[in-house]
Amino acid sequence: MSVLLDINSISLSFGGLKALSDFNLLMNKGDLQGLIGPNGAGKTTCFNVLTGVYAPQAGEMRLDGKLLNGMCCNQITRAGLARTFQNIRLFGNLTVLDNVLVASRTQIRHTMFGTVLRSMGHLREERALHAEAMTLLEVFDLAHLAHETSRNLPYGSQRRLEIARALATRPKILLLDEPAAGMNPQEKKLLAELILSVREKFHVTILLIEHDMCLVMSICERITVLDHGVTIAQGTPQEIQCDPKVIEAYLGKPMESEAI
Amino acid sequence: MVALLRGFYPYAIAILIAFVMYKVMPVGAEKIDLGILQINSFFTKVTGAIGIAIIMAVSLNIVNGYTGQFSLGHAGFMAIGAYTSAWITHYGSIHFFGNANAMEGLFTKGSALFVASLLAAGLVSALFGYLVGLPSLRLRGDYLAIVTLGFGEILRALLNQTQPVLDEFDIEEATRGEIFTGLGGALGFSGVPKYSNLFWVWSVAIITVIICYRLKQSIHGKAFLSIRENEIAAEAMGVPTTHYKVAAFAIAAFFAGVGGALFAHTLGNIVSPNEMNYQRSIDFVIMVVLGGMGSISGSVIAAVALTILPESLREFSEYRMIVYAILLIVFMIVRPDGIFGIREFWEVKWIRRLFRRTPKETHAP
């Protein structure tokens, strides 16, 4: 087992508000970890720091030994870290296939001149990436919708497409931001299976933000719990479920009755 | 090798079509009698104007349609191309051939110079496009529109200050500075040799359309479109958005520059700073908006229609802008993506229904 992602005491604050303090995370190749916490705990901020939207004020992030600090979003993605979004951000007017193709741009070597001249490189790469994209869609059960405008897809399919699109960048690590939000239990069950199979098929390491505890508890090997930007617990699902600090963070502290 | 040829073959067809147009369409007093219609050289002139409008609208679509930025300075790039090429052919002709008179015919000795000037026009314009595109990294939407507009106005003020165009007699005693700034000032660059004809205009127009279409269909093109759809997601999918945004400006400016060069060398056109103002830019914006932001065929159709209609409705020229204005407003409320939206017209469902074609998918490559 080799360390793939090494996040070392990352901190970030907006104005006076500490959004993330001294955040540490280690992920080995092939891990499936969860990141949970109540609303406003700093989970999405953590993703945004990882993907280069915000620059951390302290700490280091390394992917496969390579320092990620100072890179901008697209460089980080090309370094092997792809994400999905809490509020779906598809390219709404593009077709399903095109959405995936945009992401596969990270693989192409030919320039725009090649495109304009239809060079060998262009033809070969475009063909290969088209085929690859279709395979990917097949896996996500979207192949029959390949030429549909992505905006018109049903919600569940849009969620799946986001994951497929992220995978098309050929990431080493996949960050999923609330993939189950808005899904019904049936869909959630399928999603859980899908996440597991994605890990198998594409050999990716997955970090998952999710509110649905059932889902997180059932598929994640390790869970990190954030509250107010502070890591309050790290461990296996069982450990987390019993951790009083976690329960307190979620359910609140029982009030002393005289306080009222 | 075969594949390489395949890449070129649409361009060859484009040049062939343009050549046929050039040969068939009448110039001067000739005309083609088709019974109800007599095609004469006025028809030819309008066809040329259409070609240039297509170049301008399709290229503007790369910025305003593909990447969803907003440029109101397209006429500025057109002016840069027009002046660059006019300068090269005018002074070049004097230098090489002794005079700057217009040359008839397709392959005259000046044609090589003309082609070189077209390329130079495109490149200089692209350079400016790159510079104007740089602010797009920090600005978006309406701020960018204002900057591009400001660029056009600055350009206009500067061009107004240039010196008179020198002819072969003046040039003997002129200094280098005078030759360099001899762009005609407010009167415009007059006396440009008239190399431009249907062959050149339509070769460039069709090639522009092919290039823009190929770009759009390719993965590079999807990267452009992804920026317009959702910039944050595009960035997260590894698309270097800044690179593409500036590239869009540079590519669009390249074609606008070439379009301007063709415009400058057309018989009866005067390149003057005051006619390259933002109102002309708005004309192109109208074409792109009505045709469909991101739709090449839409831009082409809009360019054709909006060039022909004012000619055929010359008596109603007072109302032309009123109609455009109302169309703009109504479209933005009812159909904000233009007639065809991001699609080409044969991809649009209601058109397909109209033609009752079997919905066969044709996807490049």
Next chain:
Amino acid sequence: MALLEIRNLNVHYGAIHALQGINVTVEQGKIVTLLGANGAGKSTTLRAISGLLRQVKGDILYQGRSLFGRPPHDIVRDGIAQVPEGRGIFPDLSVLENLNLGAYIRSDKKGIEEDRERALTLFPRIRERLQQKAGTLSGGEQQMLATARALLARPKLLLLDEPSLGLAPQIVLTIFRIIREINETGTTILLVEQNAHMALQAAHYAYVLECGRITMHDDAKALAESDAVKKAYLGG
């Protein structure tokens, strides 16, 4: 008669079926709490009540009259004030201006004056900062300001969306104490909370939302003692 009655409320966000036919009854003079994990549809319910959502099916009856099809500012006039999630204070306006905006719908100067005094007595920390820009307040103070502001509308029904969000425990305690005080003056409260313990201690009865459905509905005490809530939050 119940003050507010939500009947078979359905909300769609595009393709998401966010609320799937929920029924909630808020009795006059009570604190009712709506519990549930993130994304369960709690805030959506509040937004539907205050008229911020358009694509809504079902019915919401307030004092026996339907609230549907009425613009938000009209609903406020009827006596429903909301403290939105994330507090929704206007950072560039001064604290006093923020407070006065709460009384936007009223024109009885004297009454407003009195209510402001009362609100400031409830939240003495706000009083010290009346002239400051609201954006410079701490999170807890902002929450207090937002609550005080809502009170200035003199609401019959106060909707509170996650008042404890992102606040230190000590301040949460204060806020909940004040919520009780507000209720004791006769204002009905619909409280949306993640902090189940706090909410259940404060409320009279509660609903638990899961994935857009009401899964539990009981007396607050009963729910506080059962394990079901924990399950709803933490799964397993």
Next chain:
Amino acid sequence: MIKLVQTLLSSISVGSLYALIALGYTMVYGTLKFINFAHASIFMLGAWFSAIIAAALLANGVTGIPAIVLSILIVMVICTTLGFVIERLAYRPLRDAPRLNVLITAIGVALLIENVAALNDVKIPGTQTTIHGFGTQPGKMPELLANADLFSIPLGSGTVVVDKVDALILGLSICLMIVLEFIIYNTRLGAAMRAASHDARTAALMGIPVDRTISITFIIGTSLAAAAGFLYVMKYPSINPPVAVTWGLLGLKAFVAAVVGGIGNVRGAVVGGLLIGILEQAGAAYLSPHFRDVYVFALLIFVLLVRPTGIFGSTAVEKV
């Protein structure tokens, strides 16, 4: 010395006009978040209507101060009504649309106003009605203030002239700005406007009728444009025809003033307007009059690149 003083005087006079126009831009941008290209067109209408109304008043024997007050009021009412109609028909349907669409609509509205105003007498076919546009000829604002010189000060070799119109512009501009400042910062309506511009949704929860508040903001901006149009033709009685590029250019420069001052900020618009006035006048007087527009647009590009929020603006962070 005399040149300096004179330049400064004209800078202030021109600058306060820019400021007045800029206020309208800044208000609309503050609440609706788009450049109201039609603002310059309303300004143009204000100018033209002023001339027509002033002429009508003079013909009926109303002169002097009453004529000024009356015509400015009537012009403001006309333009405000028009602004209301524009907002209702063109902008309100686009409240939730992308900003770019609104921007294009605004361009459309501007084109529409200009070109309709530029029509000559048009007979509507089938009826007896004729539409009288302003045509393509320059117009003339009748003189409302006789003996225009307020005072002149001998200075060195010449005299510095201050005339009544400049004083009127400055005075009225300051008045309008104070009124606006009062409305925005000291009234219920102003608080509602600021609230709606910051967060329309929460503002609605306060019981603020957001749509109406935005309309009122728009209308106030429009009335300022009308007032500016009136003052403008008082100063420059020869009025350019409606389609002249001048109007658009003037509007753009006023917008630049708003951006330089910090968009959405009333004080910023005033400072920006004065700054543009000084830049333009001093540039033309001391550098070269050829590049008057260049100075302004160069300043714009500089400001946008160095401090996109302008002098008084605050930064906004985009959420992911």
Next chain:
Amino acid sequence: MSAAVRRITVAAAMVAGLAVATMAAHAADDTIKIGHYASKTGPEATFGQSSDKGVKMAIDEANNAGGVLGKKLELITYDTQGKSAEASNAVTRLINNDHVVALLGEVASSLSLAGGEIAQANGIPMITHASTNPKVTQGRDMVFRVCFIDPFQGYAVAKFATDNLKAKKIAILYDQGQAYSVGLRKDFSKAVKQLGGTITTEQSYTGGDQDFSAQLTTIREGQPDAIFIPGYYTDVGNIALQVRKLGITVPLLGTDGWDSAKLKEIAGDALKDCYYSNHYTPEDPRPELQAFIKKFKELHNGETPDAMAVLAYDGANVLLDAMKRANTTEPKALAKAIGETKGFKGVTGTITLDENRNAKKPAVILQMKDGEWRYAASIAPPADEK
């Protein structure tokens, strides 16, 4: 790709069909067609509208007199909107669609340049009545004009200023965006220097500007004896008002761009004792002119014709005269006949075309006196001028 090509072809065919439907050409018949292009709309609309009146009058008169060469005349007028691209389209259409035998028009030099280029290429003679830029006829043997050219106009005003007004120090304020203005400024300043005067400063504005205080303040510093403003009347009104506001009392000098009733209306007293050079004055007692003015007033509600209308009338008549002399409408012969025009008694004066196809005519200087433009002097072309 081939599918796309096919579709594009189909689209092109559809579009071509549309074009065909909308641009059917006029059928030929047995009238003599004369084309006129003018800016009837756009910023210089007065010029076009006045020209239109003048040309129409000349053609109507000829038709009432039985036509020319036994045929009736047909006038076809197209609007140029003051844009060169529109002008060149209009001219191409007049020549190729409407088959006119000759062209009349434009006022603005840049538009005449555009139109002249096409007239020249198609071998159709063209007479511009009011474009004064020398470039318009340069190197184009099909393009003629019936007015004087800018170098002469600049000379005329300079001569008047130095001789009649005894002005030695003159400031210039010109429109940097108008070729007309830029050209005159050069010609004028050259002439002033030749005549022993000095130019204190050359300031510029852009057409449509409303505020000139910076330039005028600079001009005031130089304490000139007169200010030369070779601009269009649209801007001169504001300039004159601001000049007086700044306490400058020296006379303003202008050129034929000032010629519009609007100017007087706008600037009024500010123009007192100012001068401009023009092609004619309505005060000129010559009977042919007075007859023309009388008739013009009858036709247009008592409106006094401006220079554009008079020149347009002359231009059309020069063409008709040449047609009669050539006794054909064949373009080459017609052009030759136009070029040979000598001593033609036009209403603006006697017109003789020189070897550069320009008219040699005196310029009239008008002065604002008692609220009217009055004849002040007449400046003849210098004998040695080319």
